[in-house]
Amino acid sequence: MSPTRFASEHRWIYIGAIVILVGMAIAGLIKYSTVKRDTQTAAKANQLSEDLVAAGYPAPDTETVEYVLGTDGGAVCEDPGSALTTALQRIQQLTNGATGPGMRPIIADTKAIGAERIVLQVYCPEKVDDFDEAVDELKTDDTVRR
Template sequence: MSVSVQHKSHTVVYIIFGVAFLLLAGIALVAFDNAKSSQQATAKAQQLQQELSAAGMRVPSTQQIANVLGDDGGLTCTDPDAALSRSTLYAQLTNGAAGPGQRPVIADEKVVQGQLLITKVYCPQNLQQFQQAIDDLNLSDEVAG
């Protein structure tokens, strides 16, 4: 009788160790994937910093860029030609009023330059499409402010 009780207790121990091993393996796999993604996000953030600096724009920290854009560009690269993406862009090109006083303006080219650089670094496959959308806008290099 003691042999069957001892055999059952070994089975329970093996099951517990097996489940614990699977959980630890899963956690290690997720941690490895996150570290790899974090390295890619940092590398792309540094590349964007160089582009922004070369364009004479304000340069956020590497961590700020990586947190917002990740390794894939985030929402900037998710269907940039969608209606919501275009409306967000167009909303930036207004006089700043709210409601009935809001009007489109001839904006400075620098307004879209940051998004163009993000697209260039994070999703170059969308660059031509976004450039065409910008080319359709009435922008100026001399805007009185």
């Protein structure tokens, strides 16, 4: 049996080995990026928890924070100063909770806005100024008993 005939008869072994090696390399890269993302997500969630506790807020569940905010802050960082966010804060979230004609705006507690500011500082610090401008005109005070 000549060496060229041997190589051509067992070509499928070489191709199979190459496919397996390439597959293992791709799986390794995917696993590495997942571990890296998980590490970053956990670090940011822990930092957020520490910052919130330092500011006087209760500590959130870090697993929930990791799931909801991920590594980039999710919806919180998309456009924190947008008109829709401002409208939702003024119309829905900063009201007395009644519906229909009984619904009235309230003076929001300063800490309610402060918590979102801390989230922005951790996940997207470049958007804090936009957020500050958007909520600057809101009337806030210490309205919640502590």
